[in-house]
Amino acid sequence: xxxxxxLGSHVSVSEGALVLLRCNYSSSVPPYLFWxxxxxxxxxxxxxxxxxxxxxxxxxxxxxxxxxxSETSFHLTKPSAHMSDAAEYFCAVSGTxxxxxxxxxxxxxxxxxx
Amino acid sequence: xxxxxxxxxxxxxxxxxxxxxxxEQNLNHDAMxxxxxxxxxxLRLIYYSQIVNxxxxxxxxxxxxxxxxxxxxxxxxxxxxxxxxxxxYLCASSIRDYSHRYGYxxxxxxxxxxx
Numbered sequence: 001x002x003x004x005x006x007l008g009s010h011v012s013v014s015e016g017a018l019v020l021l022r023c024n025y026s027s028s029v030p031p032y033l034f035w036x037x038x039x040x041x042x043x044x045x046x047x048x049x050x051x052x053x054x055x056x057x058x059x060x061x062x063x064x065x066x067x068x069x070s071e072t073s074f075h076l077t078k079p080s081a082h083m084s085d086a087a088e089y090f091c092a093v094s095g096t097x098x099x100x101x102x103x104x105x106x107x108x109x110x111x112x113x114x
Numbered sequence: 115x116x117x118x119x120x121x122x123x124x125x126x127x128x129x130x131x132x133x134x135x136x137x138e139q140n141l142n143h144d145a146m147x148x149x150x151x152x153x154x155x156x157l158r159l160i161y162y163s164q165i166v167n168x169x170x171x172x173x174x175x176x177x178x179x180x181x182x183x184x185x186x187x188x189x190x191x192x193x194x195x196x197x198x199x200x201x202x203y204l205c206a207s208s209i210r211d212y213s214h215r216y217g218y219x220x221x222x223x224x225x226x227x228x229x
């Protein structure tokens with residue numbers, strides 16, 4: 001079975017500082033991995049996804065994530081935080097042995113301090 | 115542009131009343147999903163449908179019902195049997211693929227409040 005863990009339900013960074021949101025998955029088979037962003041009272045928007053091509057994946061709004069099989073991680077980073085990055089971020093995993101579901105993490109709320 | 119439309123954006127329900135949330139997509143996706151979102155609990159799957167006229171219960175189906183009569187539409191009814199329906203409801207769709215490698219596309223959500 002697949003599962004995904006997001007460490008830290010709340011993360012605060014200063015404007016201009018590095019953003020690091022953590023995601024670890026558990027799977028015996030390399031999965032497909034996704035990061036979604038949710039702004040208040042809106043749906044989820046795909047930031048980026050890993051589907052077994054390049055391990056460093058670049059997404060929208062300057063975000064990127066690196067797939068590290070040895071660490072079973074897919075952490076999301078952005079070199080310089082902007083006020084508009086304040087939102088909820090969800091990591092999700094799927095794969096050949098997930099049945100008919102995605103597995104979402106519980107989310108990380110990012111606050112950007114001016 | 116293709117996408118998913120959820121309506122209404124805000125909905126108020128009285129005790130003992132059934133309400134229906136609309137979800138329409140023009141992405142030509144076979145699969146559609148309903149999630150419930152509560153603060154601090156992430157997303158929980160209510161129902162999903164892989165094809166017209168077929169749907170399956172998710173993790174928290176009790177008190178909810180769905181139909182899938184058309185490929186484009188997957189309405190969710192919150193029945194009076196759902197004791198705590200106040201939440202944010204998200205509809206999603208995807209290409210029908212067992213591994214879900216293409217990800218999901220989400221609507222903008224409906225916030226349901228019991229009054």
